[in-house]
Amino acid sequence: MPDRLVLLGSKGGPALRPGGPWPSSSLLQIGGRSIVVDCGLGVTRGLVDAGISLKSLDLIFITHLHSDHVLELGPLIHTAWTAGLATPVGVFGPPGTGHYWRRFCQAMEFDIEIRIVDEGRPDIRDLVSIGEFGEGQVVAQGGLTVSALRVEHPPVTDCFALRFEHGGKSVVFSGDTAFFPPLADFARGADILVHEAMVEEGIERLVARTGNGARLREHLLASHSFAEEAGSIASDAGVKRLVLNHLIPADDSLIGEADWTAAVRKTWNGDLTIARDGLVVGLSSTKAAAGEETV
Numbered sequence: 001m002p003d004r005l006v007l008l009g010s011k012g013g014p015a016l017r018p019g020g021p022w023p024s025s026s027l028l029q030i031g032g033r034s035i036v037v038d039c040g041l042g043v044t045r046g047l048v049d050a051g052i053s054l055k056s057l058d059l060i061f062i063t064h065l066h067s068d069h070v071l072e073l074g075p076l077i078h079t080a081w082t083a084g085l086a087t088p089v090g091v092f093g094p095p096g097t098g099h100y101w102r103r104f105c106q107a108m109e110f111d112i113e114i115r116i117v118d119e120g121r122p123d124i125r126d127l128v129s130i131g132e133f134g135e136g137q138v139v140a141q142g143g144l145t146v147s148a149l150r151v152e153h154p155p156v157t158d159c160f161a162l163r164f165e166h167g168g169k170s171v172v173f174s175g176d177t178a179f180f181p182p183l184a185d186f187a188r189g190a191d192i193l194v195h196e197a198m199v200e201e202g203i204e205r206l207v208a209r210t211g212n213g214a215r216l217r218e219h220l221l222a223s224h225s226f227a228e229e230a231g232s233i234a235s236d237a238g239v240k241r242l243v244l245n246h247l248i249p250a251d252d253s254l255i256g257e258a259d260w261t262a263a264v265r266k267t268w269n270g271d272l273t274i275a276r277d278g279l280v281v282g283l284s285s286t287k288a289a290a291g292e293e294t295v
C-alpha cells in the first residue's frame, strides 16, 4: 500500500449546495495504516470511493467538534460495523468526543441492540475506544507517532493541529485556525502541510449569500486563515508541499483554482495542491512518484 493522502471532503463549513464539494475529511495512508482525519458529512462515501474496506477501519482523529469535522463520526463507525467490522477502532479527539460517541450509541440503541441479537454482531460499544487528547504526544504505536498543537479557532478552545510521522515521513494538518505562527515550528520540515484557507474576494459574496452577514464575517476573520497566511506558515516551516484545504468559499463559481493559486503564490513558492474532493496526493520520497490523481 503506497503512502498517500486522499482529500475526501475539501470545503470549509457544514452547508451543502448543489454541485458543490463536501465538508472536511481526509484519509492518510502511512506505514501500512489507514488513518481518517476528521469526519465531516460524506466521509463514509469518500472512503468507499477511495477503495477502502470499511471493515478495516482502525484509527480516527478529530481536530475539533465543529459539525463539519465530526457530524459523520458515529455514522461512519456504525456503517463499518454493519459492513463486518469486528476489530477495535481507536478514536482520538478533543474533550467531548466521548460524550458525542456515547450519545450517538444511545440514539441508535434500538438498531444496535437488535443487530447484536438478530445478526450476532459484536457489541459496537465494545469495539470503540475513545482517547481524548490535549497538546503534546497523542499516539506512539508501531512506528507511528501523532502529536497535537492547540491552534487559534475562537470561540472553540479545543481545536488542534495534528502531526503524523512514520518512517521519516510526516504530514501535518492545521485544523481550523486563524493565522497562527507557532504552527510553523510544529510543521517544521513536513512532507505535506494541509492548511485551511480562505480567499478574500469570495468572503463578501459568501456572507451575502448565507444571510447572517456581519456575524459570519466576524467569525471567519477571527477564526480562519487567508491563503496568503497559509502560504506564509508553509514557507516559515520549510515544508515540501502545501495543500490548501477546508476552502472558504468552496463553491463560488467566480472563485477557481487560479484565484487560490494567485493568492497563495504571494507567500509560497514550493509544491502546491489546491484540494478538491477525491484528490490523491502521493507521499513518496522520490519526486517523480509524488503528485496527484483523482479517485
Ligand SMILES: [Zn+2]
Binding pocket: 012, 013, 024, 066, 068, 069, 176, 246
Ligand atoms: Zn471547519
Ligand SMILES: [Zn+2]
Binding pocket: 064, 066, 153, 176
Ligand atoms: Zn471549525
